[in-house]
Amino acid sequence: MITIKDIAKEANVSEGTVDRVIHSRSGVSKKTEAKVRKILERHSFKVNPVASALAMKKKHQISVLIPEYNDSDLFWKSPYLGVLKAAEDVKNFGVYVSVFRFNQSDPVSYLNAFEDLLETKPTEVIMVPNFSDETKQIIKELEALNIPYLFLNIDIKGFNNIAYVGQDSYTAGYVAGKLMHLNNPESSEFLIIQTLQNITKNNSISDRIEGFKDYFLKNEINSNSRGLKLENLNDTLENQEVINSFLKNHPEIKGVFVPSSRIYMVVNCLEEHHLKNLQLIGFDNTPQNTACLLNDSVAFLISQKPFDQGYKSVRLLADFLIQNKTPEHKTYLPIDILMKENVKYNGRDEFVSENNNAVEVF
Missing domain, CATH: 3.40.50.2300 (Response regulator)
Known part of the structure; x- marks a missing residue:
């Protein structure tokens, strides 16, 4: 496997210069950058995201605003478990996840949970935009702080969300x-x-x-x-x-x-x-x-594959943070038709424990 040291030797530059090109940092002339990128492309060089995150010692915070669930309305348990599973998968990349839950019938609970969420100083936010007026207020604050946000499950038009993950x-x-x-x-x-x-x-x-x-x-x-x-x-x-x-x-x-x-x-x-x-x-x-x-x-x-909605949302933002990979603006999950004969084969959230040390839950 080719290394940064190998690339630097071939380009006749320092390893630090190659690292700056890889991570799109300043301090490299356009001519040198073009030469290094050409060598990187020729060798199909890929950054190891784990090594990169550890080397940069950079931590990212994804904070999630999602409705509570209860015995009469269990729907939101599945996307919540999807978030937990994804949080476990991305923690080694320096990405940390916190979940803030609110009463989906109470706009005050929604706003209070958001204010608590801001205390985590999130790099990015995943949110279920549950109330129109309150969502406008929340997004105004996020945009003033230059915090990118993703809509989960509910797609409201007219906002600058980086992506939507859910059903068509x-x-x-x-x-x-x-x-x-x-x-x-x-x-x-x-x-x-x-x-x-x-x-x-x-x-x-x-x-x-x-x-x-x-x-x-x-x-x-x-x-x-x-x-x-x-x-x-x-x-x-x-x-x-x-x-x-x-x-x-x-x-x-x-x-x-x-x-x-x-x-x-x-x-x-x-x-x-x-x-x-x-x-x-x-x-x-x-x-x-x-x-x-x-x-x-x-x-x-x-x-509407709610578990996958939660899981996919975290993974998309993690990829954006670590690899600078911009997600598709609309990520639609498959539309599954369930009937008596096939329903038991659908879903995987039952294999995920709610006791997940990778996530802070509020």
């Missing part, structure tokens, strides 16, 4: 529309159920709904989608009354689309005869949703 929500919704049509090839009506909480803060939800509807419009399929907005999916008794009354008044409905990770809550509200006669499609293989898939309450789940 519009296409995922389009896929859901196609699945619904394949299960109901005749002219049909479908119900889209969402919460007011989803409507106000999550662009991915609205993009999925748009994609779902566009499938029927673009393919000139004579089907209609109705919408039902619930105040709070956690209020089971009220939602049972609202959903079942709606379905009773609209017997023409053949399928239900829930563009969030809580389709199991809708299943818990439906009367038995509705469950038997409706095709249900939702998102994410949380344990509760998977149980609904396995007992035939839900026809399909669309996975």
